Amino acid sequence: MKSTKFSPMTQEQIDKKWWEIGNYFRRNSLWMLMYCTGCCAIELPPAMTSAYDMERLGMGPMATPRQADVLLVTGYLSLKTLRRLIYTYEQMSEPKYVVGFGSCTINGGIYHDSHAVINKLDQYIPVDVYVAGCMPNTEAVMNGFTDLMGMIKNKTARGWLDYKERNDWYKKNQLDSLGEVLVHDEFHE
Amino acid sequence: MNFASIEMILMITLASGVLAYLIGKLNAKLGSIVTILVSMYVTIAVIYFGYNGELVITTEYLPLVTFKVTNIGLFFASTVTFVFAMVSFFNPFFIDKYKFKALYSMLYIFSLVGILGVFFTDNFMTLFVFFEFTVWSSMFLIPMGKSTKSTTLYFAMSTIGSFALLYAIFLMRSQSGSFDIDQGLAMVSGAKATWTYILLSVAAFAKLGAFPLHLWLPKVLGDAPDPVTAVFSGGLEKLGAFVAVMGLVRLAPVSFNIGAIDMDFARYVIAFIGSITIIIGTLMAIRQDDAKKLLAYSSMSNGGYIIVALTIGNGIAISGALYHVLAHAIASAAAFLAIAAVARKTNTTKMSELGGMIHNMPITYMVYLIAIISMAGIPPMGGFISKWMIFQAVINKGLPIIAIGVFFGSIGSFLYVFRPLAALFLGQQLPEYKHLKEAPFFMVLPMIILSGLIIYTGVLPNYILGKINEIVVDLGATAVTITEYTITGFNGTIHPALISGMFGVGVFVAFLIFITFKKSKKVTLMDTYTAGEFIYTEELLHYSVDFYAPLERLYEKYIHIMEKTYDSIRNKIAEVGHFFKYYFFTNKPEVSVFWIVIIVSLLLWGESLW
Amino acid sequence: MVVNILVGLGVALFGFVLQTAMGGINRKIVARVQKRIGPKWYQEFIDIFKLFSKRSVSHGWIFDFGVIMALGGIIATAMFMPVTANIIAFEGYDNFFIFVYLLAVGMLGMAMSASGSGNPLASIGVMRALTTMLAYEVPFMIVVMTIIKLTGGTSSVSEIAAFQQIAGNNWFIIALPLGGIVAIISLMGMLGKKPFETYIAPAEIASGPMVEYGGKQLGMLFVMHEITVFIEVSLFIHLFLGGAATLGVYLLKYFLVYTALNLISSVYARFKIDQVVVFFYKWPLFMAVTQAIIAIYLGWVI
Incomplete structure (x- = not known):
């Protein structure tokens, strides 16, 4: 006969439990950092204001990467911007998520043959959700956000863990494209 | 022996x-x-x-x-x-x-x-x-220290004070017939009492560095050697407070009574000047770049508090003033010593040249922090008790105009004491100071003793207040009601130990919350939000020059008014001199002789004229 | 003593829960003003707990210590706050000046921590916060001085509230109309509502003092902010709106005051920092002094 006495959870199980509780809070309060690099950024004002009102999902704009949970990359990334994007991404506090907007972040979009613009964002930083389109509908943007929430719930939004685990790979890609992530130009001694 | x-x-x-x-x-x-x-x-x-x-x-x-x-x-x-x-x-x-x-x-x-x-x-x-x-x-x-020019200024202003004191002494002697302090102060009466009151106030103002005799204070305290600055602010300035107690409390000037507030006009004027001292001290302290000068102006503004409280002159006010003397003496000494400890290592007290000293000198930083909490009048430090009592006195007397100065100085002190904290101790650690170490033990020791005393005066002020009560009774006012832990003023009771205890409880709870959650990742000071920009020079990320620039812009046009006034007075005196020279000391000897005869005969006749 | 401390901590917790809920409700109300649906009413709780669940960064010991000191100071202040006539932890010690100055400990802790992060925007934010404080505090304190004088000399917040409940005495917002207006404007400044939101200014200085915080430190600052708002709004209720005899009345007054301020704030744009100072030292100070003179010397009180 099985004993009915209380069996204490292992530390791992407790952590898991806490993580699930944390996930509830995290998905219901996504604070965005908008890295408005391209034209897709124009989809954010209707998403934020009375037309679609993302605040009802608990989302809101934040001022700095330290406070934000999700990084929105809204459009093409030139090499100069990519450096800064990586710097910004690394400053965010964990767990952190990335949403790529428009075809530019997926495959370069209309800039696919430009020498100054990168084509695939997920080579450089892990992207959890892509919102396709050139540019995407606001409905698509909102759908992307709900998708991200679902992924957080299912624990599949693992991009930030991936960035830790495969850091060498990401760093290698970054260096291949950029030469180096840091910049030294006339403004910096 | x-x-x-x-x-x-x-x-x-x-x-x-x-x-x-x-x-x-x-x-x-x-x-x-x-x-x-x-x-x-x-x-x-x-x-x-x-x-x-x-x-x-x-x-x-x-x-x-x-x-x-x-x-x-x-x-x-x-x-x-x-x-x-x-x-x-x-x-x-x-x-x-x-x-x-x-x-x-x-x-x-x-x-x-x-x-x-x-x-x-x-x-x-x-x-x-x-x-x-x-x-x-x-x-x-x-x-x-740095310059000899400030000595001249100190001497000039001190002379005004000394002469005022001397005249006051002579006035009192002319009525009491002796140089005894108690007798002199007790027996002087009528118009002479008012004059003595004014003269003693001038003497006190010159020593405390109150408006309009404040010009020496920042210059001297800024230029003097660092330990001497601490002595001036914590010690020598208090001579002025001593004279002020003598003059402002123990004398009763007779001009006319302002009915609405039941206060003598002469007293009100002095209180008003005290209030202006507070405001000017605060505004000037806000815009200083030299940490020592900043603290010097803060001394000036705190002197204003002492003056305001002493002119009100009831039991709470006097104890407030005396407690303020003590609290400010130790707090400003500690603050100046902390700055001196930094200056010894870096050879500068300019805040725009310093930064991040906390990482080199954490103990000095804590000493400075405790000192400024007291100077800003925040519990649980000594300055809160005295400021609380002074506020009570002002409110109870119902002096809204003077209260503007008193409250302004109190809030303004948050601004200026924070500036060295932010610019000198906090912020980016500048590379040229990265190798510096904490001050040696025998410099840290007195600072720690002072800090301990600042906390003691804030948490358990009642022993010292008991001693002050004896003084208050000596001066003929009613003693403040104190029990073992509480102080009762006009408007209620405070329990400093309870406040500090609850502060401790609050910090404990906050600490519990802090350690419950995940440990933070340590990052360097340079890894900071720059809107994605790469910045490698610490100076660029250190906000220390013109800290309160938007506020300063509002009044920077008016800061030299006093200097200009003194200059124009000097010019006027020179003009008068020219005038006399022109009419009396011409190259015609007979004119000079004529005037000399006239003046001598006037002097001889003078006894009956007077 | 232990009971009193527990009651005090209870008041702080109550203040946190109340203000956090009110904050959420008000976000909803402001959303409705802007023709939006708005978040859940408990959105602010979710935000705060989410912040606690994140892994933050730390810029050295002063960065953490300042946050602890900030929250500790604010909790200590809230412990002295009377809620109703009966719910008060330390009876007789709820002196007005304790609130003003103990609040400053928390502010100092936060300022210290923000400057300790080494970010210039944080220092600018602190500079603006202190400058704003210099602006709103003086008129407000002159009005409170008038009140203390009129109550026959008590600065105990609960006694001032009790004084207004005596038959024949009006609430001070009615008795001192000019002072009441000044107090409302000052309260807007205290709460950092627009148009006095200069020191947060997310679009301008990246949320000022909070620029470097994330995770638990930001969460603690949010808790601190909620309790601060609770203290300031409660002070206003007790000093100007006659306090509260029962908890229900208190909640109602709290809701009305806070919502009204939010509605005012939702239609304003932001002042520049020097405009804030000039504004407060022009009309509010003039009105406060006028009020003090006519109330204290002439005795004209409605």
């Missing part, structure tokens, strides 16, 4: 001043160590014998000098000698920077002698002589 005699203490101190000079000639460091020993000895002797009631006042050797131990004298003497003793620990570390090393040690001790004489005498002439002794010995300490 009686070692508990004031005369003996004075003479031993005087002799060791000479001794310090001689030893200092052989070895400067040893000479400065004598200053530590002597000032410690004086402090311990004054406090121990004084509060055990064992001080002997008879004089055997010094002619014409009479002593008297009063509660107020004892209070001031123990405060100021304590500050001297604490600051003296810094002397050996700074002595190498001075040109006249032996002289420095001697003058340092001599100013202590002067202080003792002023606080322990019952005779106006003795008081005046010792007062001047302090002024002169401290005057020669100033030029050992």
Whole structure:
């Protein structure tokens, strides 16, 4: 006969439990950092204001990467911007998520043959959700956000863990494209 | 030979001043160590014998000098000698920077002698002589710092104060017939009382650095050697407060009574000037770049509080003022010492050139933090108790115009005390200072003692308030109601220990919350939000120049008004001189002779004219 | 004593829960003003707990210590706050000046921590916060001085509230109309509502003092902010709106005051920092002094 006495959870199980509780809070309060690099950024004002009102999902704009949970990359990334994007991404506090907007972040979009613009964002930083389109509908943007929430719930939004685990790979890609992530130009001694 | 005699203490101190000079000639460091020993000895002797009631006042050797131990004298003497003793620990570390090393040690001790004489005498002439002794010995300490120009200014302003004091003494003597302090203050009456009141206020203002005689204070405190600055702000300035107690509280000026607030007009004017002092001190402190000058202006504004409280003159106000003397003395001494400790390592006190010193000197930082909390009047430090009492007095009297100054200074003090904290101690750690270490133990020790005392005066003020109550009763006001832990003012009761205890509880709870959650990742100071920009130079990320620029812009047009006023007064005097020169001292001798005859005959006739 | 401390901590917790809920409700109300649906009413709780669940960064010991000191100071202040006439932890010690100055400990802690992060924007934010404080505090304190004088000399917040409940005495917002207006404007400044939101200014200085915080430190600052708002709004209720005899009345007054301020704030744009100072030292100070003079010397009180 099985004993009915209380069996204490292992530390791992407790952590898991806490993580699930944390996930509830995290998905219901996504604070965005908008890295408005391209034209897709124009989809954010209707998403934020009375037309679609993302605040009802608990989302809101934040001022700095330290406070934000999700990084929105809204459009093409030139090499100069990519450096800064990586710097910004690394400053965010964990767990952190990335949403790529428009075809530019997926495959370069209309800039696919430009020498100054990168084509695939997920080579450089892990992207959890892509919102396709050139540019995407606001409905698509909102759908992307709900998708991200679902992924957080299912624990599949693992991009930030991936960035830790495969850091060498990401760093290698970054260096291949950029030469180096840091910049030294006339403004910096 | 009686070692508990004031005369003996004075003479031993005087002799060791000479001794310090001689030893200092052989070895400067040893000479400065004598200053530590002597000032410690004086402090311990004054406090121990004084509060055990064992001080002997008879004089055997010094002619014409009479002593008297009063509660107020004892209070001031123990405060100021304590500050001297604490600051003296810094002397050996700074002595190498001075040109006249032996002289420095001697003058340092001599100013202590002067202080003792002023606080322990019952005779106006003795008081005046010792007062001047302090002024002169401290005057020669100033030029050992950055510039000699400020000494001139100090001398000029001090002279105004000294002459005012002397005239006041003569006025009182003309009525009481003796130089006795108590008699003089008690017997002066009528219009002469008002004049004495004004003259003593001028003397106090000159020493406290109150408006409009404030110009010397920032210059002197900014330029004097670092330990001397601490002594000036924590000790010598308090001479002014002592004179102010004599004049503002113990004299009753008779001009006319303002009915609505039941206050004499002369008192109201002085309170108003005190309030202006607070505002000017605050505004000027906000815009200083030199940390020492900033604290100097803060001393000025705190002097304003003392003046306002003393003019109101009831029990709460006087205890507030006296407690403020103590709280500000130790807090400003601690703050100046902290700045001095930094300046010794970096050779600058300019905030725009410093940054991130907290990472090198954490203890100095904590000392400065505790000191400024007290200076800003925030619980649980001593400054809160005194400011609370002064607020009560102002509110109870119902003085909205003066209250503007009082509240403005109180909130404004948050602004200026925070600036060195942010620009000098916090912020980016500048590379040229990365290798610096914490100050040596014997510099840290006095700072820690001062900090401990600041906390003590804020948490358990009642023992000291009990002593102050004795003074308040001596001065003829009603004592403040205090129990073992609580203080009751006009508008309610506070329990400082409870406030501090609850602060402790709050911090404990916050700490629990803090450690419950995930540990933070350590990052460097340069890894900071820059809107994605890469910045490698610390200076670019350090906000320290023109800290309050938007606020400063609002009043920077008006800051030189006083200097300009003095300049124009000087020009006017010169014009008058030209006028006399033109009419009386022409190259025609007969005109000069004519005027001389006229004036002499007027003078001869003068007795009946007057 | 232990009971009192627990009651005090209870008041702090109550203040946190109340203000956090009110904050959420008000976000909803403001959303409705802007024709939006708005978040859940408990959105602010979710935000705060989410912040606690994140892994933050730390810029050295002063960065953490300042946050602890900030929250500790604010909790300590809230412990002295009376809620109703009966719910008060330390009876007789709820002196007005304790609130003003103990609040400053928390502010100082936060300022210290923000400057300790080494970010210039944080220092600018602190500079603006202190400057704003210099602006709103003086008129407000002059009005409170008038109140203390009129109550016959008590600065105990609960006694001032009790004084207004005596028959024949009006609430001070009615008795001192000019002072009431000044107090409302000052309260807007205290709460950092627009148009006095200069020191947060997300679009301008990246949320000012909070620029470097994330995770638990930001969460603690949010808790601190909620309790601060609770203290300031409660002070206003007790000093100007006659306090509260029962909890229900208190909640109602709290809701009305806070919502009204939010509605005012939702239609304003932001002042520049020097405009804030000039504004407060022009009309509010003038009105406060006028009010003090006519109330204290002439005795004209409605």
